[in-house]
Every structure is written in C-alpha cells, then in structure tokens.
Amino acid sequence: MKEAFTAQMFGVYGFGLLETLYMVIVSTFISYIIGLPIGVLLVCTDKNGITPVPWLNASVGFVVNIMRSIPFIILLVLVSPVTRAITGTTIGSTATIVPLVFSAAPYISRVVEQSLKEVDDGVIEAATSMGASPMQIITKVLLPESKPSLILGAALATITIIGYTAMAGFVGGGGLGTIAVNYGYYRYRTGIMIVTVVIIVALVQAFQELGLYLSSRFDRRK
Amino acid sequence: MSELIKINHLGKIFKTASGDIVALEDINLSIREGEIFGIIGLSGAGKSTLVRCINFLERLTSGTVFFDGKELNSLSEKELRLVRRRMGMIFQQFNLLAQRSALDNVTFPLEISGVSRDKAKEKAMSLLDVVGLADRASSYPSQLSGGQKQRVAIARSLACDPKVLLCDEATSALDPTTTRQILDLIAKINREMGITVVIITHEMKVIEQICDRVAIIDRSRIAELGDVSEIFTRPKSDIARQLIFPGGRLPDNFEGSSRIRIIFDGKSSFEPVIANMVLECSAPVNIMFADTRDIGGKAVGQMVLQLPESEQERKRILAWLDLNKVNWNYEEDGGEETT
Known part of the structure; x- marks a missing residue:
C-alpha cells in the first residue's frame, strides 16, 4: 500500500489528473458546440415544435440513436482512422478527445433536447403572439428559460465523459484511467488503482456539486 | 364606429x-x-x-x-x-x-x-x-x-x-x-x-x-x-x-296560471318598481323567481310574480304596470322556459 503514496506517485497522479481534466473539458466543450445545435434542431423540427420538419427530425434522431447505441469502447476503435487523420496518432490524451466527442455529442444533443422540452408551451405561444421569429424564440426563450436544466445536463454530460476517459485508459488514452490500468491492472499495484479511483470519484462529486450549485444559483423560479 | x-x-x-x-x-x-x-x-x-x-x-x-x-x-x-x-x-x-x-x-x-x-x-x-x-x-x-x-x-x-x-x-x-x-x-x-x-x-x-x-x-x-x-x-x-342562469332552472311548479314575467331592460333602474306597485295597488304579490343584476349601472334581468287570486287586484296590477311602462308578459305554463 505504501508504494501508492510516494512522492514520485503523487507526481504521476497530479499529471494524470491534469490530463483527465484536459480531455474532459476540451471534449465537453467541443461536444457542446456540436450537440447543442443538434439538440435545438431536434426540439424545433419536432411535429409539435416551432418549425416542424418531420423528415429532418426523424433522420437526425435516427443518426443520433445509432451513434448512441455503439458502446464507447467500440467507437474508440471504430473512429481511429478519423482520430489519426485529425491528431496524427491514436494514443494519448489529445487523440482520445476525438472518440470522446463522437460519443458525447449525440448524447449531449439528447440531454439538451430534454432540457428544452421542459419549457412551457404557453410561454412559447406567448412569444409567438408577440411576433417573435423562430430564431428569437430559440435564443430569447428556449435557451434562457431552460438554463438551470441545461447546466444540470452539462454536469451530467461532463460526468459521463469522465467515465469514458477512464475507459479510454485501457487503450492508452492517457489520464487517470491509464494510470489505474498500467499500475493497478498490469502490475497488480492495487493501492495505486484505488487512489486513482478515489480521485475520479472526487472529480465526479466536484462536477456534480458544481452543476447543482450553478443551476440553483441561476434559477429564478424559487 | x-x-x-x-x-x-x-x-x-x-x-x-x-x-x-x-x-x-x-x-x-x-x-x-x-x-x-x-x-x-x-x-x-x-x-x-x-x-x-x-x-x-x-x-x-x-x-x-x-x-x-x-x-x-x-x-x-x-x-x-x-x-x-x-x-x-x-x-x-x-x-x-x-x-x-x-x-x-x-x-x-x-x-x-x-x-x-x-x-x-x-x-x-x-x-x-x-x-x-x-x-x-x-x-x-x-x-x-x-x-x-x-x-x-x-x-x-x-x-x-x-x-x-x-x-x-x-x-x-x-x-x-x-x-x-x-x-x-x-x-x-x-x-x-x-x-x-x-x-x-x-x-x-x-x-x-x-x-x-x-x-x-x-x-x-x-x-x-x-x-x-x-x-x-x-x-x-x-x-x-x-x-x-347557471344551474338555475326556472322553477316550473308555480301554482295556477296567474303568473307574469317582468323584464327589466335597464330603463327603470333606480325606481323600486315592485315595492311601488304593491304600495300603490295595495295588493300583495309573490315573487317566485328573480334574477336581476347591475350591468353598466343599469338594472337588467327578470322576475316572475304570482299575482293575487282576486281578479280585481290582478287587473289593477297589470294596469299599473302598463301605465308605468314596465315590460311584462304572461308566463306560460310547462317547461319551455326551464331548459
């Protein structure tokens, strides 16, 4: 157990944590850039949405569902040609961001969709009755009104991505997951594995609490 | 307009x-x-x-x-x-x-x-x-x-x-x-x-x-x-x-046929019509149904009165109503008004 708490190991944990945070934050950010508009599109083109386009809604929904049904660990391998094309490699934390985005963006689009659907139809109708355009309804009603829910969704998405980064550790994805696998799994250093798991748990807790705090801070409904 | x-x-x-x-x-x-x-x-x-x-x-x-x-x-x-x-x-x-x-x-x-x-x-x-x-x-x-x-x-x-x-x-x-x-x-x-x-x-x-x-x-x-x-x-x-008349069916079991319906169309609002009529004709009436309300400062609505038995008193009342230009008509029997 002692070997888990040497000065050298603390350096390893610290570096692993930074790598994990780097992967999580960058991939969450990029996934939102892709997933948020898709989520908005799914809500607006719904048959009860503000600009119904049933065929578009159905096809985008279908693609999202397919992406979401592929297990992350398989997606990781499946998109490796794309990963190589973009980053020049398939190992390390930067390379891992590519499959993370592939997996998280469709997931985030559904999380966003769910949040936006919580906005009361009456409020949207009121905005329409005031002469708001669909774009104005999106930017001035749907998104601001669902802000607390969107923040909670972002915490959920971030936590899911943390889980994926740990999984990516198995195939040299870098970060805390790689440390857990390399030291704990291959070299039977259980102590080190436990420490990395504890750090990951703390990270998940921190993001969840931050999400809850920010969500209630911005919520004017109470 | x-x-x-x-x-x-x-x-x-x-x-x-x-x-x-x-x-x-x-x-x-x-x-x-x-x-x-x-x-x-x-x-x-x-x-x-x-x-x-x-x-x-x-x-x-x-x-x-x-x-x-x-x-x-x-x-x-x-x-x-x-x-x-x-x-x-x-x-x-x-x-x-x-x-x-x-x-x-x-x-x-x-x-x-x-x-x-x-x-x-x-x-x-x-x-x-x-x-x-x-x-x-x-x-x-x-x-x-x-x-x-x-x-x-x-x-x-x-x-x-x-x-x-x-x-x-x-x-x-x-x-x-x-x-x-x-x-x-x-x-x-x-x-x-x-x-x-x-x-x-x-x-x-x-x-x-x-x-x-x-x-x-x-x-x-x-x-x-x-x-x-x-x-x-x-x-x-x-x-x-x-x-x-929400839920308010007009009562349909009035006794006799000596009933009249008075309609207030807002013209005679501030005068206590029924009270004056009773005083001046010195004949009692029975108010069977009344529904009047204030609309824009005018009294509108209807009232169903049971007139006295005496033929003479009835005539007196009807004459008084006509004289005072109160809108009235005989209340029909049966359920036509009760829906």
Whole structure:
C-alpha cells in the first residue's frame, strides 16, 4: 500500500489528473458546440415544435440513436482512422478527445433536447403572439428559460465523459484511467488503482456539486 | 364606429389520428374599434381556437380574417409577425418568462421588435406603473401572486402599443376579488388608451362586468350575438339561458296560471318598481323567481310574480304596470322556459 503514496506517485497522479481534466473539458466543450445545435434542431423540427420538419427530425434522431447505441469502447476503435487523420496518432490524451466527442455529442444533443422540452408551451405561444421569429424564440426563450436544466445536463454530460476517459485508459488514452490500468491492472499495484479511483470519484462529486450549485444559483423560479 | 376585426365564414378543422374534429364552423363577426367584445362558451365550444385564429396562432381551414383592413390569410410569416405586434395577448396561465424579472418580461416584446435597451426599459417602467406594479419591477414571476403576474402580462401585452388586447380566459385562474380588479384594469386600459378588447371566458359574470357586446359560442358555432344588456334581458338560445342562469332552472311548479314575467331592460333602474306597485295597488304579490343584476349601472334581468287570486287586484296590477311602462308578459305554463 505504501508504494501508492510516494512522492514520485503523487507526481504521476497530479499529471494524470491534469490530463483527465484536459480531455474532459476540451471534449465537453467541443461536444457542446456540436450537440447543442443538434439538440435545438431536434426540439424545433419536432411535429409539435416551432418549425416542424418531420423528415429532418426523424433522420437526425435516427443518426443520433445509432451513434448512441455503439458502446464507447467500440467507437474508440471504430473512429481511429478519423482520430489519426485529425491528431496524427491514436494514443494519448489529445487523440482520445476525438472518440470522446463522437460519443458525447449525440448524447449531449439528447440531454439538451430534454432540457428544452421542459419549457412551457404557453410561454412559447406567448412569444409567438408577440411576433417573435423562430430564431428569437430559440435564443430569447428556449435557451434562457431552460438554463438551470441545461447546466444540470452539462454536469451530467461532463460526468459521463469522465467515465469514458477512464475507459479510454485501457487503450492508452492517457489520464487517470491509464494510470489505474498500467499500475493497478498490469502490475497488480492495487493501492495505486484505488487512489486513482478515489480521485475520479472526487472529480465526479466536484462536477456534480458544481452543476447543482450553478443551476440553483441561476434559477429564478424559487 | 369602424370595424377593427372582421371574421367571415371562418372554419377550423383539426386533423387527428382518430379523424377530423370540427372546432369552428361558419363564424361571422366583426369587432368594432374601441369596444370590449366578449366571446363566451362552455369549455370545448371552440372559443380559445377562435381567439387564436384572430392572431393566426392557428391557421384557418376556411374563411377570412381581416385585422385593421388587412386580410391575414394573404400575409407571409414575416408580415404576420409584424401584425401580431399590433395585437397584445394575455393568457389564463399568464405565460411569463420565469427566468426574467417583471421589468425584463415587459421589455421582451420591445427587444424582439428591435427597440434599444434604454428605451425599452423606460417604456416598460411606465407600463408597470400603469398596472400598479412599478415597485415590483425587479421581482421574478415566482415572487408574485397570480393577480400580480397577470398585471405584468398585461403590461407586457401593451408594450408595442397594440390596437387590440386579446384575453384568453385571463381571469379564470384568479379568485373573485382579483378577477374584479383585473377586469377593472382592462376596462381602464380600454377607456384611457382606446385599445379594443376581446375577452374569451366561460364565466357570464366576466361578460356582465365589462363587455359591451357578446358572442355566445356553442358547439363550434355562434349561437347568439348582440349587446350584453339585450342578451341578458332576452336570451333567445338555450345556451344563452344556460349561461345566464347557471344551474338555475326556472322553477316550473308555480301554482295556477296567474303568473307574469317582468323584464327589466335597464330603463327603470333606480325606481323600486315592485315595492311601488304593491304600495300603490295595495295588493300583495309573490315573487317566485328573480334574477336581476347591475350591468353598466343599469338594472337588467327578470322576475316572475304570482299575482293575487282576486281578479280585481290582478287587473289593477297589470294596469299599473302598463301605465308605468314596465315590460311584462304572461308566463306560460310547462317547461319551455326551464331548459
């Protein structure tokens, strides 16, 4: 157990944590850039949405569902040609961001969709009755009104991505997951594995609490 | 008075999986500039759909709607949005933006029509003042009572200087006292700002309190249309009688046939007609049924009197009524009036 708490190991944990945070934050950010508009599109083109386009809604929904049904660990391998094309490699934390985005963006689009659907139809109708355009309804009603829910969704998405980064550790994805696998799994250093798991748990807790705090801070409904 | 809204042969059919549902059929009405027009009906009668056809939140299946001389059917979405800014609308559930303060709710329609932030705020403050909520400008909807929320919604609906205010069951979620206050406010806006008002409701007392004219919608059609005082005095349709005397069947077991019905049409309001009649004819009457109310300061309604047994006393009473120009007729027997 002692070997888990040497000065050298603390350096390893610290570096692993930074790598994990780097992967999580960058991939969450990029996934939102892709997933948020898709989520908005799914809500607006719904048959009860503000600009119904049933065929578009159905096809985008279908693609999202397919992406979401592929297990992350398989997606990781499946998109490796794309990963190589973009980053020049398939190992390390930067390379891992590519499959993370592939997996998280469709997931985030559904999380966003769910949040936006919580906005009361009456409020949207009121905005329409005031002469708001669909774009104005999106930017001035749907998104601001669902802000607390969107923040909670972002915490959920971030936590899911943390889980994926740990999984990516198995195939040299870098970060805390790689440390857990390399030291704990291959070299039977259980102590080190436990420490990395504890750090990951703390990270998940921190993001969840931050999400809850920010969500209630911005919520004017109470 | 010129017509602000004109509806011709309007029909609306909702297509559902289980077949077509006719919501409105052959609706014809015109709403005059400056009046308070009521649309009443039981729930499911189609009145909420009708008001949504006025600002084209619902597309018509057939017929035409004119607003301020423009035929709305022929407008593009973009033109329609501009027209909608000239129509304010308030709702049963208020529909305020929960994440915006009262002030920012009122600036919302100004923002979307491109008014600068400073000007919007200034206008919004003055409107919150009109509705009596200037001191709650920074409150959020969750911190306001139902009546206050509706006041904010009213201020918001007035932001773009509308020509008409559409009220969809605007007081149905409020208690009677608050309802009265909100209706007073709407009447004041109508009077002082000259804004035409269309009120959708299922409550006759709302119509009674502030409307000039009313259309009664029953089973997708207009059953009756006219001046409020006229419809209250002489309801012609079954639905009108049902709405005016809610749950109140006229008693149908009066003894004998010596009953008359007196109709108050608002002309003889301040005179205690029945008391004078009893005193001057020195004959007692039995009041079998009475339903009178104050509409715009005039008493309207009806009363059913059982006349005395004595032939002489009866004649005296009828003569007195004629002399005093009181509107009366013999009350028929049977159930015709009781539906």
